[in-house]
Amino acid sequence: MLAAVxxxxxxxARQALGGSLTLAAAGLQRRGLAASAAxxxxxxxxxxxxxxxxxxxxxxxxxxxATKDELLSYFKQLYRLRRMEISADMLYKAKAIxxxxxxxxxxxxxxxxLEAALEKSDSIITSYRNHATHVARGGTVxxxxxELMGRTTGASKGKGGSMHxxxxxxxxxGGQGIVGAQVPLGAGLALAHQYSDTGGVAVAxxxxxxxxxxxxxxxxxxAALWDLPCIFVCENNHYGMGTAEWRAAKSxxxxxxxxxxPGMKVDGMDVLAVRQAFAYAKxxxxxxxxxxxxxxxxxxxxxxxxxxxxxxxxxxxxxxIRQQRDPVEHVRKLxxxxxxxxxxxxxxxxxxxxxxxxxxxxxxxxxxFPDMKELWTNIYAAPLGMQLRGIDSTHVETLAA
Amino acid sequence: xxxxxxxxxxxxxxxxxxSPAARSLLAAxxxxxxxxxxxxxxxxxxxxxxxxxxxxxxxxxxxxxxPTVCLMGEDVGHYGGxxxxxxGLYKKYGDMRLLDTPIxxxxxxxMGVGAAMTGLRPIVEGMNMGFLLLAFNQISNNCGMLHxxxxxxxxxxxxxxxxxxxxxxxxxxxxQRLESYFQSIPGVQLVACSTAANSxxxxxxxxxxxxxxxxxxxxxxxxxxxxxxxxxxxQCLERAELVREGTDVTIFxxxxxxxxxxxxxxxxxxxxxxPEVVDLISLKPFDMETISKSIKKTRKAIxxxxxxxxxxxxxxxxxxxxxxxxxxxxxxxxxxxxxxxxTSYAYELExxxxxxxxxxxxxxxxxxxxxxAA
Numbered sequence: 001m002l003a004a005v006x007x008x009x010x011x012x013a014r015q016a017l018g019g020s021l022t023l024a025a026a027g028l029q030r031r032g033l034a035a036s037a038a039x040x041x042x043x044x045x046x047x048x049x050x051x052x053x054x055x056x057x058x059x060x061x062x063x064x065x066a067t068k069d070e071l072l073s074y075f076k077q078l079y080r081l082r083r084m085e086i087s088a089d090m091l092y093k094a095k096a097i098x099x100x101x102x103x104x105x106x107x108x109x110x111x112x113x114l115e116a117a118l119e120k121s122d123s124i125i126t127s128y129r130n131h132a133t134h135v136a137r138g139g140t141v142x143x144x145x146x147e148l149m150g151r152t153t154g155a156s157k158g159k160g161g162s163m164h165x166x167x168x169x170x171x172x173x174g175g176q177g178i179v180g181a182q183v184p185l186g187a188g189l190a191l192a193h194q195y196s197d198t199g200g201v202a203v204a205x206x207x208x209x210x211x212x213x214x215x216x217x218x219x220x221x222x223a224a225l226w227d228l229p230c231i232f233v234c235e236n237n238h239y240g241m242g243t244a245e246w247r248a249a250k251s252x253x254x255x256x257x258x259x260x261x262p263g264m265k266v267d268g269m270d271v272l273a274v275r276q277a278f279a280y281a282k283x284x285x286x287x288x289x290x291x292x293x294x295x296x297x298x299x300x301x302x303x304x305x306x307x308x309x310x311x312x313x314x315x316x317x318x319x320x321i322r323q324q325r326d327p328v329e330h331v332r333k334l335x336x337x338x339x340x341x342x343x344x345x346x347x348x349x350x351x352x353x354x355x356x357x358x359x360x361x362x363x364x365x366x367x368x369f370p371d372m373k374e375l376w377t378n379i380y381a382a383p384l385g386m387q388l389r390g391i392d393s394t395h396v397e398t399l400a401a
Numbered sequence: 402x403x404x405x406x407x408x409x410x411x412x413x414x415x416x417x418x419x420s421p422a423a424r425s426l427l428a429a430x431x432x433x434x435x436x437x438x439x440x441x442x443x444x445x446x447x448x449x450x451x452x453x454x455x456x457x458x459x460x461x462x463x464x465x466x467x468p469t470v471c472l473m474g475e476d477v478g479h480y481g482g483x484x485x486x487x488x489g490l491y492k493k494y495g496d497m498r499l500l501d502t503p504i505x506x507x508x509x510x511x512m513g514v515g516a517a518m519t520g521l522r523p524i525v526e527g528m529n530m531g532f533l534l535l536a537f538n539q540i541s542n543n544c545g546m547l548h549x550x551x552x553x554x555x556x557x558x559x560x561x562x563x564x565x566x567x568x569x570x571x572x573x574x575x576x577q578r579l580e581s582y583f584q585s586i587p588g589v590q591l592v593a594c595s596t597a598a599n600s601x602x603x604x605x606x607x608x609x610x611x612x613x614x615x616x617x618x619x620x621x622x623x624x625x626x627x628x629x630x631x632x633x634x635x636q637c638l639e640r641a642e643l644v645r646e647g648t649d650v651t652i653f654x655x656x657x658x659x660x661x662x663x664x665x666x667x668x669x670x671x672x673x674x675x676p677e678v679v680d681l682i683s684l685k686p687f688d689m690e691t692i693s694k695s696i697k698k699t700r701k702a703i704x705x706x707x708x709x710x711x712x713x714x715x716x717x718x719x720x721x722x723x724x725x726x727x728x729x730x731x732x733x734x735x736x737x738x739x740x741x742x743x744t745s746y747a748y749e750l751e752x753x754x755x756x757x758x759x760x761x762x763x764x765x766x767x768x769x770x771x772x773x774a775a
Contacts, residue, residue, distance in 0.1 A: 099570035099746060150570070150747040161572040161746025177574030178532060179504045212503035215535075240504055242480030248503040312480060370747045375754065379742055388741045389710045391760055 040338045043068040047334065049273035055255055057262035057291070060280040064272045068340045074112055074271050075331045076349050081108040081132045082328050083357045084141050085301075088131065088148055091361070092305045097148045101162045104132040106269075106300040109327035110235055111136040113274025114203065118282060121198065123171040123189040125182045126205035128163035129235075129299075130175030133205075137172035139165070142360035151367035158370045159378070180206055180213030183232070187219040190230035190290070201285045205233045209240020211254050220258050220290070227289035231281045232258065234294045235268065241303040242312045255294035268295030269325040298325070452597045453623040456486045459601035460524070462632045463608040464494055467522065470608055473500040473509055474526030474563075483528050484564060484623050510536035510561070514543040517559040522608060530565030530617065531577040544613045545588035560607045562616035566657055566707055567744055567755050569621070576744035576751075578708045583615055584685050584717060591684035591714075592638050593617040593655040597627030599682065602636030610638060617684070619657045641688040643695075647677030649769050650701040653692070653718060655681040658705045658756060665761035673772045674765055684714050692718075693726055700731040701768045705756055710738040735764045 038047040045066050052059040066074075085105040091097045104111075107129070114124070115136045126133050131144045134155055147154025148162055155165040166174040173189060176182035186204020193200050206216065211234050223230045234254040238245050245252040255263035262284070266277040274295065281291050298321045302309025309318075335341050376397050380386065383399030390397060450458065464470045471494075472487055478501040481488035491499035502509040506527065513525040527533040533540065544557050567576045580591055590612050594600035600618065607614040644659060645666060654662045659680050666676055679695055681687065696702055702722055706715035719734045737756045745751050 098748070099568070099572060100575065147746075156746075158747040159743075159745045159750065161570065163572050163574070164746070177572060178535070181535075209504045212505050213535075214505055214507055240475075241483070242476040243501055243503075247479075247501060306483075369749055370745070372749070372753060374747075375740065375742055375745065375750050390740060391710075391737050391756055392764060393710065393736055393738075 038334060038338050040340065043340070045071065045334060045338055045340065047272060049270050049276065050267040052273075052277065053253075053255065053265035055253075055258075055263040055292075056260075057264065057284070059264065060276055062273075062276075064276050066272055066334075068335070070116070071331055071335050071340065072345070072349070074116065075328070075335060075346070076353065077112050077115075077136065078108045078271065078328045078331055079350060080141065080353050080356065081105075081112070081135060083353055084135065084144060084360075085131065087357050087361060088145070089301065089305070091145070091148065096365070097162070097305075098150075099161055100128070101148065101305040102127075102129040102303065103301040103305070104129050104299070106298045106321070106327070107235060107237060107295075108132060109271040109274055109330075110233075110268050110295045110297055112327075113271040114233075114278050116271065116275040117278035118203070119200065120170050122200045122282070123173060123186075123193065123202040124205070125173040125186045125189060125203070126175060127179070127182060127207060127210065128175050128177055129207070130163070130165050133172060133175070134165040134167060137167050137170040139167050139170070139172075140360070141357055142363050145360045146364040146367055149364045149367075150369060151364055152370050152374075153364065153367040157374065159374060180210035180216055182206065183210070183213070183216045183219045186232070187223045187228060187230055190223060190228035191226070193229050194226070199286060201229045201231055201282050203231045203233055205235055207240065208234060208236040208238060208245045208252070208254060209243070209248065211236075211257060212240075212248055217257075220261060220292075223290035224258070224261050229285045230290040231278070231285050232261075232290060232292045234292065235297055236294050237297050237299045239299075239303070239312065241307060244312065253294075255292050258290070258292040261290050261292055263292035263294065265294045265296060268297030269321075269327045270330060271327060448629060449626055450597050450601075450629050451623065452594075452600050452618075452625045452627070453485045453488075455597040455601035455627070455629045456604055456618070457488060457490070458629065459604040459608075460487065461490060461493070463605055464490070464498065467608075469520065470522045470524070471498040471500065471516075472524045472526060473502050473513060475502055475504055475528045477501060477526055482526070484618075484620075486526075486623075506532050506535040507539060510539040511543065513559055513561075514539055514547070514557055517544075517557045517613075518547065518555045522558050522560075524560040524562060524608065527561065527563035529575055529620070530563045530579040531575055533561065533563065533579060534577075534582075537582070540583065540589070540615070541586045545586040548588055556611050557613045558611045560604070560610075560614045560616050562604070562607075562618060564618045564620040564623070566617075566619040566621065567739070567751065570746055570748055570751060571620070571744075572746050573743035578713065578739070580615075580617055580684050581708045581713045584714060589613045589615055589685070590638060591615050591617065592682060593619075593684055595619075595622065595642075595656050595659045595680055595682075597625060598629050599636055599642065599680075601629045602634050603638060603682070606635040606638045609635065614638065617656060621657055625660075636682075639683045639686060639688055641682050641691040642680040643691070644678040644680050645676065647675045648699060649675045649677075650703060650765055651677045651679055651695040651699045652703045652705060652761065652765075653679050653681055653715075654705040655684060655714070656707065658707055661756060661758055662705050662761055665758040665765070668758065668762055669765055672762075674769060676765060681714070681718075687718060687721060689721075689725070692722070693729070696722065696726050697729050700729060702730065702732075702734045703761070703764045703768060704734060704736040704738075705761055705764075706736070706738050707755060708738055709741050710736075711741050713738055732768050735768055737761065737764055 049062050085103045092101050111132050143155040150158040163175045163177045183204045189202035255265040267273040385401040386399045388397045477487045478491040478499040513523040516523050594603050607616050704715040715736045719736050739755045
């Protein structure tokens with residue numbers, strides 16, 4: 001029966017994905033004519049975002065305003081993140097980056113919208129797809145590229161790699177290597193906010209693949225039981241490596257999976273829809289307790305650089321998302337089509353950003369690799385002069401006192 | 402020799418290892434092929450495959466032979482396995498027997514145990530052995546101990562397999578050596594394959610075994626090429642492999658360290674040494690017959706492992722050798738292990754964390770004395 005059901009569903013999905021623009025079968029929302037429905041007054045744009053789907057909560061208004069300066073800053077960040085991930089792709093193919101490398105291109109609006117709504121005093125933790133998170137939390141592109149290239153100038157001194165970037169001063173509690181393991185940590189961050197009555201929230205991000213981990217439901221239960229100020233965010237890019245969401249989840253309505261917790265499904269390709277959702281969610285979480293946000297988003301690359309990303313989805317699907325819902329293009333169009341800026345301003349930003357990325361790559365290439373003594377540092381916060389034996393047991397390394 | 406004798410271990414080892422009864426049950430280690438047997442060997446379906454292909458072939462043969470054998474894990478079905486071990490098999494056996502699970506290791510490991518208790522023979526794949534930390538309770542308490550706690554009523558004939566070990570800059574969480582942590586679990590057997598031939602032959606045995614087998618592959622060995630045996634050849638799970646016969650010193654190793662050791666041996670041969678190399682294969686239980694026979698001959702032992710210095714397979718083996726073969730040793734056991742540190746992403750730090758061939762050469766010098774090349 002399992003075989004029959006899945007092959008039938010596979011056929012249906014393949015037909016739907018085949019040349020059709022609706023993508024309804026795969027649960028991907030189609031963007032309305034949002035860009036052309038915008039109105040401008042002075043420097044302020046008013047636009048309708050795609051409607052939210054809600055569970056046990058009322059939706060926030062879909063009319064969103066943004067100033068020219070805000071939109072320009074979103075564009076710059078979105079473009080920066082996009083170019084950074086593309087350059088990581090090239091560096092990986094040139095073998096300057098090794099191991100695992102999970103790229104975020106396509107999903108940029110989620111983190112940019114989040115940061116637009118929240119403060120650096122709010123905490124955030126996410127998965128291995130964390131390069132953009134590091135930059136959005138105030139890190140530099142050079143720190144990301146440096147870490148990817150294993151240099152001391154990297155976010156974790158070259159010792160962590162792609163999946164392990166952190167920024168303590170900005171309350172960015174990292175990437176994470178194991179799927180879903182960051183979510184209980186996120187609930188812990190929320191616990192700390194409540195414990196110390198900070199008035200802030202914790203954001204625990206995970207993907208549609210991770211959504212089926214038991215530890216996520218354990219986190220939901222505790223957060224809801226104790227009314228923790230936690231925003232659980234499912235970045236639903238519809239594929240858990242090679243497995244589509246409908247093949248892994250009985251209910252791919254991830255915003256409802258918190259059951260007793262309210263939830264909202266958001267157009268994750270639209271930075272303004274995302275910003276609105278996070279502002280609303282933070283207000284809710286601080287006052288009442290945890291909430292789940294599902295971001296309907298998409299990754300252009302495969303799961304990682306080891307996955308071509310084309311054996312389980314069609315190239316038509318990828319290119320149609322790029323044409324219709326690209327988050328960077330969306331903001332560019334809002335700015336240009338509504339006469340907020342001249343094309344030359346956009347070109348200027350693009351040029352400056354490319355220079356920034358190129359400079360970061362050059363600086364990283366010239367940066368040193370970690371010294372051998374780094375093998376023994378940061379194992380314990382209080383090393384206490386402990387002695388660790390080396391490879392042949394005769395060498396003894398005494399850690400700092 | 403090869404195709405005719407099925408070297409399948411069919412019953413658990415009798416209590417006295419090394420007894421005549423045990424010897425007759427256990428298969429002999431691979432012997433060099435004699436000239437008059439070459440035509441037999443030529444007929445015995447030997448071809449060269451990469452390890453992932455060899456594992457796949459073994460899996461395919463066992464699934465065809467026994468309809469209760471099934472594979473479950475992440476992306477094992479339609480995607481074909483992240484290391485291609487189950488590539489294309491779902492088209493032949495269907496989605497139920499090549500079951501694509503959601504990402505929930507604790508859940509699907511438990512499901513595998515439950516299915517095994519009813520008589521199915523599931524193979525549960527961890528996409529990386531490190532992910533099975535999430536399933537530790539199921540592996541320890543249910544997979545390992547159910548046969549005991551149920552007074553023998555239930556068997557758990559499952560295979561838990563996947564790649565572990567230090568790869569190429571995969572970062573700390575993806576470079577773990579789970580054999581360290583699993584070795585204390587009662588009721589399980591631990592097996593580590595190392596060549597295309599033994600990976601296929603051992604996997605077949607593991608699938609047919611009524612004991613739960615934790616089957617360690619290595620992230621960097623999937624493309625290792627070698628000759629493989631035909632569909633009737635199963636390799637004994639409790640037997641170590643004699644990789645190189647020698648006289649000076651016994652070097653124990655397993656998995657990828659076999660290749661590190663053999664690289665060192667190439668250099669040592671030039672220097673006039675004659676080391677004996679034993680690939681443990683069976684990490685639990687140890688093949689004490691092969692181990693003691695070798696130590697009695699060479700009187701010196703070096704252990705080369707990828708586990709960390711603290712609490713690895715080598716630590717256990719070193720204790721066993723000192724405790725049971727003390728008087729056969731002319732030198733204390735020298736153990737080369739990884740540093741007790743998280744594996745760094747940075748290339749040089751990662752390389753310094755694990756045993757390199759030069760360390761093996763230095764260890765032989767220490768134990769055997771330095772020789773001047775002839």
